[in-house]
Amino acid sequence: MPADVSLKVSVIGLGYIGLPTAALIARSGMNVLGIDNNARVVETVNSGRVHIEEVDLDGLVQGVVARGNLRAATQVEASDVFVIAVPTPVAEDRAPDISYVLDAARAVSTVLKAGDTVILESTSPVGTTEAMRDLLAQLRPDLRMPRDGAASPNAADIAIAYCPERVLPGRILVELIDNDRCIGGITPRCARKALSFYRQFVRGQCVTTTSRSAEMVKLIENSFRDVNIAFANELSVIAEGMGIDVWEVIRLANRHPRVNILQPGPGVGGHCIAVDPWFIVHSDPENARMIRMAREVNDGKTDYVVSHASDVIDELPGATIACLGLAFKANIDDFRESPAIKVAHRLAKRYGRRVKLVEPHIRDVPAEFIGTGAELIDLDDALESCDILIVLVDHDIFKSVPVAERLNKIVYDTRGIWPDQPKSSAPAPIRAVS
Structure with a gap:
């Protein structure tokens, strides 16, 4: 109209x-x-x-x-x-x-x-x-x-x-x-x-209802996403423990006509999915058990990534680490509740100047990294000078990196963007993990 x-x-x-x-x-x-x-x-x-x-x-x-x-x-x-x-x-x-x-x-x-x-x-x-x-x-x-x-x-x-x-x-x-x-x-x-x-x-289409129903609709939309991401993140931890490629397992499982498993990552970010389910939990903590557990699984995945990244880094004392991506999702400049920021910040606090940040959507080091010694560099510099690449966000620019530029690098890919990463590219005893 x-x-x-x-x-x-x-x-x-x-x-x-x-x-x-x-x-x-x-x-x-x-x-x-x-x-x-x-x-x-x-x-x-x-x-x-x-x-x-x-x-x-x-x-x-x-x-x-x-x-x-x-x-x-x-x-x-x-x-x-x-x-x-x-x-x-x-x-x-x-x-x-x-x-x-x-x-x-x-x-x-x-x-x-x-x-x-x-x-x-x-x-x-x-x-x-x-x-x-x-x-x-x-x-x-x-x-x-x-x-x-x-x-x-x-x-x-x-x-x-x-x-x-x-x-x-x-x-x-x-x-x-x-x-x-x-x-x-x-x-x-x-x-x-x-x-x-x-x-x-x-x-x-604009559909009318009551204000309370509309408020609940928004919360359950984001909780639905959070629960399904939690399933994928939990699968990734289980598969890693079994030595199974979670990305391949999900891809094959999704060939079932009624299965659509989402992609795992280092956690869940953004102002919506990482926050809104808590509104439901707060309103009815006794009955919102699955919603609460999904939040705990997704928050716990960030801790898991930090732990595994630290294990990889500790195998190579003095190695330089590039954290690829800080945004809460691909190809945006939104860093609210970003699990990538949380992972990179905890690594920077532990490893200091050895940590380099690669985020194409910012020009300056984020405020929380000031004092850690972490430095913002571009992707080309990271590929040339860093020994360990930790993929935290699936920005398109990261996906474009060919295998040849990742050879002889230790890769921890939390987003599954480099499925062709040679498992032999990392010196023993480290292997590329995904």
Whole structure:
């Protein structure tokens, strides 16, 4: 449906989801204000540039800023629709932290008016949208907030809904438009009002439900992925102990028409899969046994990789080690909860200057490595000067390295990108492990 260009939309949080969302809404013709508490991010966006790496995002932002459809600020302004896309981390005790969501709601409350729509997109524990509604009701008693089951649900002044993203980094701009959306309203009227907003820039099917159901949908999507990755990671440990090539076993097992085992790695990263299952565990720890175990298996795989990498390194005192990749997945610059970072950092703390970091998506050594002596080098230098190659991320550039350039190297491949690595390339007693 054609966009209502008279709408003013505020997107709160200009991170990996907020900025692409704001830019796509602006492209539809609506007037969009992006809010972020980082003044540098605001300045970057207002200059038509981006602070994150995502395919085609730079050109899109440049265009909508030049046309005047997108601008950024550190303070909220009166709008018709507020989209909240702020972080929802877990605390040290694995309890969900929704303080950023509530802070955003407090900011919105200062400019809220009758007829506005507030949509939460941040991945959140069940009940967060209602908690946000209750806070707004407390801060703005002059406005009638929606109440599920109220005698007159159409009497509310404000519509409140929950609509999580479900996108893949590297394809965010495509999937924000083409993927189906699950829209949960505090009341059916809230859901319908949010639905009419999303239909203006989303081509995928938009399905309405309750806010609590929509919150749970997002959590189980990520938990499903986490459980299946845990199965693959557990298989990799078992296979290694038996001297079996896990990559070959999975490839052959997947020839079964009803089997689709995922690929193992050094753990699970990203703000979603590595975090969101804990929201379910925290809500019902007695019954979320498999979900908890999957999280423990995937976190434990990182410890396993560090241990095995250390065994390989200790066989060659003085050898130089290249950790290939730091991002949480291939071909992106997102390092949130990255198991590769955790592995490399622990190795750098133990082996110091012997550790070299190879990550094509950054220019400087990450802050956590400062003081360890670890140095950032490019792939060519690593292939020329390093004795041990530890593959932590399956970036395309790493996959392109031919066998000849890996000869006479010790290889620990946690991603299975070099299945043709000669087992005889490592001097005895070390063998290349995968």
